[in-house]
Amino acid sequence: MATQEVDKKMEEEIKDAFPMADNVDWNEVYQRIIYRYSTPHGLQHVKEELYKLEDKGEIIVHHIKPYNDPVKMQTLNGTPKVIPTTKLWQHKSCGQCGHIPGYPTSVFWMMNKMEIDYMDEPHQTSCTGWNYHASGASNPVALAGVYVRNMWRAYEIDYFPLIHCGTSFGHYKEIRNMLVLHKEIRDKLRPIMRKMDMDIVIPEEVVHYSEWLYTMSKKAAQQRKYDLSNIRAAVHTPCHVYKLVPEDTIYDPEVFQGRRPAAPSGTAQNFGAKLVDYSTWWDCCGFGFRHILTEREFSRSFALFKKVIPAVEEGKADIFVTSDTGCVTTLDKSQWAGKAHGFNYNLPVLADAQFAAIAMGADPYVIAQVHWHATDVEGFMRKIGVNVDDYKEKFIQYLADLREGKAEPEYLYKPHRKIDFYLSVPERVKWYKGDKTQSSNQAK
Structure with a gap:
């Protein structure tokens, strides 16, 4: 087949791969498309x-x-x-x-x-x-x-x-x-x-x-309490979300023209934040499983130099939004290591769920629990209008009341919600319903 015909066929197949996106720089996305041809089983x-x-x-x-x-x-x-x-x-x-x-x-x-x-x-x-x-x-x-x-x-x-x-x-x-x-x-x-x-x-x-959250984000944003229009959000999409079986991750032409996964970028965008770009958006956060265990200092320096610094210096980001455990942990908890060497960056890192919940008015300490983070999230919260001091004072009092037995723990749902229904389904847990005959037979 002539080279011209091959190029034409490839161009047609690439267009078929993005039926919802009309104005896309195909040269830029070619490396994403190549995944489609790297596996024998689509x-x-x-x-x-x-x-x-x-x-x-x-x-x-x-x-x-x-x-x-x-x-x-x-x-x-x-x-x-x-x-x-x-x-x-x-x-x-x-x-x-x-x-x-x-x-x-x-x-x-x-x-x-x-x-x-x-x-x-x-x-x-x-x-x-x-x-x-x-x-x-x-x-x-x-x-x-x-x-x-x-x-x-x-x-x-x-x-x-x-x-x-x-x-x-x-x-x-x-x-x-x-x-x-x-x-x-x-x-x-x-x-x-x-x-x-x-x-x-x-x-x-x-x-x-994060796919569910993006799908629901426009509806959720209707309950937004704070204005995020002055927030510059850099996004890190987790490698294991969109690089493992990549064709099974959702994309949307409304998010970076369909050139990057819809979540969590689209969630931050739908909540009113301004998405900012940076040159190392494709790179791993540094966690990677094996190297966080065997080369921890590599992970920490990679997170700082390849992700945090570009997001701050190039994107002028106010917040780093991501959507996986290892990514939040590594990007957030690696920044203190840089301070020991004079790299005083403080880019708050939140999961898209925390970011969205805070924007909707969730208690930043009881619900989003930002006090577990190594970076200072309070500056970001003050910028969008959260009354941080009031929430913090109430949270400290709540903890004191719990210690002294003056308050009961707050739950998002009744403890063991629906567990009775759940356990009534399989035969192997009849003992839970008080079937003493079965229990006694098993004991014999």
């Missing part, structure tokens, strides 16, 4: 095989239902991705809950504000992403088993899974593809799951919370 092929396996009875597909209020969004190659917006099963993040507790509480707080039905799962396990990305200590069947076991939990109570952690999101997409495309993995996994009275369940879509 996402569309994987989904076709998924439904074939369902028809054969080899797997169970957890479908998105009309009562999930689904919204269709676009992906990198133009294939629609369905985002469920309510009746959501929360797959929380180890690092968020352990290091940035204001991250998941901000998600739940916003869901409460928007009257979203959700389940904060009490029996979720880790996705084992640490094993996979940091040490390589696991194996395909074990990784698939953890994935399917978590997905079964969501399936049996009919709440659709929403993945909080960017690494879990990318990791689960890869496992989904592996399960669909490799029969030998399914054959080894199935007897293991059936010993636990489970089966192989694969959700129709793998959805990251």
